[in-house]
Amino acid sequence: MKIATFNANGIRARLPIILEWLDKESPDVLCLQETKVQDVDFPREPIENLGYHCAFRGQKAYNGVAILSKRPPEKVSLGFGDGDVSEEPRLLVATINNIPIVNTYVPQGYAPESDKFRYKLEWLQRLGSYFVRYFQPDIPLLWVGDLNVAPEPIDVYDPKGLLGHVGFHPDEHEALSALKAWGFVDVFRRHESGSKMYTFWDYRIPNAVPRNLGWRLDHILATPPLAQKSTRAWIDMSPRLANKPSDHTFVVAEFEVD
Amino acid sequence: MKIATFNANGIRARLPIILEWLDKESPDVLCLQETKVQDVDFPREPIENLGYHCAFRGQKAYNGVAILSKRPPEKVSLGFGDGDVSEEPRLLVATINNIPIVNTYVPQGYAPESDKFRYKLEWLQRLGSYFVRYFQPDIPLLWVGDLNVAPEPIDVYDPKGLLGHVGFHPDEHEALSALKAWGFVDVFRRHESGSKMYTFWDYRIPNAVPRNLGWRLDHILATPPLAQKSTRAWIDMSPRLANKPSDHTFVVAEFEVD
DNA sequence: GCCCACTCCG
DNA sequence: CGGAGTGGGC
Numbered sequence: 158m159k160i161a162t163f164n165a166n167g168i169r170a171r172l173p174i175i176l177e178w179l180d181k182e183s184p185d186v187l188c189l190q191e192t193k194v195q196d197v198d199f200p201r202e203p204i205e206n207l208g209y210h211c212a213f214r215g216q217k218a219y220n221g222v223a224i225l226s227k228r229p230p231e232k233v234s235l236g237f238g239d240g241d242v243s244e245e246p247r248l249l250v251a252t253i254n255n256i257p258i259v260n261t262y263v264p265q266g267y268a269p270e271s272d273k274f275r276y277k278l279e280w281l282q283r284l285g286s287y288f289v290r291y292f293q294p295d296i297p298l299l300w301v302g303d304l305n306v307a308p309e310p311i312d313v314y315d316p317k318g319l320l321g322h323v324g325f326h327p328d329e330h331e332a333l334s335a336l337k338a339w340g341f342v343d344v345f346r347r348h349e350s351g352s353k354m355y356t357f358w359d360y361r362i363p364n365a366v367p368r369n370l371g372w373r374l375d376h377i378l379a380t381p382p383l384a385q386k387s388t389r390a391w392i393d394m395s396p397r398l399a400n401k402p403s404d405h406t407f408v409v410a411e412f413e414v415d
Numbered sequence: 416m417k418i419a420t421f422n423a424n425g426i427r428a429r430l431p432i433i434l435e436w437l438d439k440e441s442p443d444v445l446c447l448q449e450t451k452v453q454d455v456d457f458p459r460e461p462i463e464n465l466g467y468h469c470a471f472r473g474q475k476a477y478n479g480v481a482i483l484s485k486r487p488p489e490k491v492s493l494g495f496g497d498g499d500v501s502e503e504p505r506l507l508v509a510t511i512n513n514i515p516i517v518n519t520y521v522p523q524g525y526a527p528e529s530d531k532f533r534y535k536l537e538w539l540q541r542l543g544s545y546f547v548r549y550f551q552p553d554i555p556l557l558w559v560g561d562l563n564v565a566p567e568p569i570d571v572y573d574p575k576g577l578l579g580h581v582g583f584h585p586d587e588h589e590a591l592s593a594l595k596a597w598g599f600v601d602v603f604r605r606h607e608s609g610s611k612m613y614t615f616w617d618y619r620i621p622n623a624v625p626r627n628l629g630w631r632l633d634h635i636l637a638t639p640p641l642a643q644k645s646t647r648a649w650i651d652m653s654p655r656l657a658n659k660p661s662d663h664t665f666v667v668a669e670f671e672v673d
Numbered sequence: 674g675c676c677c678a679c680t681c682c683g
Numbered sequence: 684c685g686g687a688g689t690g691g692g693c
Binding site: 166167169170171191193194217218219359360361362363401403404 | 684685686687688
């Protein structure tokens with residue numbers, strides 16, 4: 158099974174890149190974040206024409222998640238299921254090949270000391286409770302998406318200068334560690350232990366890509382029984398180099414299942 | 416000499432179409448209307464890279480005219496020259512091969528009985544005075560551009576239903592006739608006397624192009640000594656069928672001069 | 674329908 | 684820098 162994740166930063170603006178990537182890479186599953194589109198306007202037709210099923214939930218302008226899959230998902234669920242009706246569309250789960258795939262767009266957090274930062278940490282905590290309530294670490298489970306956290310010094314272009322900034326802050330590292338401690342393996346790092354590779358380069362930094370001023374914010378994690386079956390994981394830079402790119406690019410992993 | 420006119424409806428949005436057309440057709444002169452760009456942002460570089468000189472005057476969001484030419488223009492002038500500082504960028508004249516080329520974006524007129532309609536008729540009158548003041552009908556002169564008037568019943572898709580609408584109104588016909596009476600020949604009609612061909616199809620009419628619900632609003636006119644030297648004139652539909660088209664397309668004419 | 678300006682956001 | 688929304692114009 159080949160699975161990928163991509164923060165599209167607007168699925169409508171990114172449709173050429175996504176369609177070309179699906180056509181070329183033919184993943185079994187592609188998880189998308191920041192689709193930035195209401196459900197009525199989700200561009201399902203061109204995606205279905207490539208043979209993919211679409212599960213999605215979005216809103217105007219912000220957030221929005223989708224899971225595209227060759228097989229129809231066995232089950233789809235949205236959000237934490239804790240009755241919060243004001244919840245933003247950031248969490249979508251689809252069970253495919255009997256594996257629950259938890260696709261998350263973790264809040265960005267704006268700035269430490271801000272309400273948005275506290276919301277981010279709380280959101281990660283709620284996600285932890287969600288895993289505890291609904292899943293077990295000894296059963297195959299995938300957690301993928303834009304986690305908006307670079308876990309280690311190797312995952313940002315300037316670990317000393319950026320320490321304490323949003324996305325590379327001790328509180329975020331602690332929250333992420335707690336989630337991993339429950340039972341997640343970073344599948345990318347399992348295969349690329351020492352490589353300084355990024356998945357995000359800020360549009361606002363001039364020439365961030367050629368200067369490689371990036372962050373590894375997008376992740377594929379799996380519970381141990383599934384992580385053990387991963388055979389490969391990589392970051393595909395080419396969509397970040399294309400015309401009209403997202404500020405993120407694709408992370409991909411392959412598993413020996415089915 | 417090969418000369419063309421095109422209402423770009425935003426030169427920045429239309430740059431691929433314009434560059435491709437210049438490359439393929441290699442006109443001596445291309446007159447543009449509705450460039451919708453301030454002079455500082457005019458995309459001169461890619462045009463100059465194709466070997467064209469650029470004369471232009473524009474503003475934010477509306478109006479804007481340009482004359483692209485292989486030879487540097489011998490003289491360029493803007494506006495009626497009657498001291499109206501609030502004048503919109505709708506009139507640009509470049510003298511090339513000793514022929515003054517008057518490029519106009521005539522006001523659209525909104526609706527009969529409106530202030531904008533009266534402004535349109537006044538503008539055409541001012542243009543008449545301008546021709547009288549600065550030119551003579553027995554000397555070569557070109558008047559091209561988006562005149563926002565379909566002169567004859569043959570020039571609109573529904574002459575009965577549209578009679579009295581903006582662009583096909585008796586007052587406009589009268590104003591245009593007066594201008595022609597001074598000394599202009601419709602160069603397109605000189606070569607295509609009976610053909611029902613259009614240069615504009617409204618974006619807002621569904622499938623206007625395949626249903627051919629168009630108007631002939633864009634024109635190339637010449638004083639008699641020059642019109643006699645015209646060898647060909649045609650409308651090039653292909654840019655209207657391209658990706659991301661303008662709502663207008665190119666009108667082209669060739670003259671035996673030089 | 675599509676272009677452009679402006680604003681908000683990251 | 685570049686999404687997306689809104690509003691005006693044709």
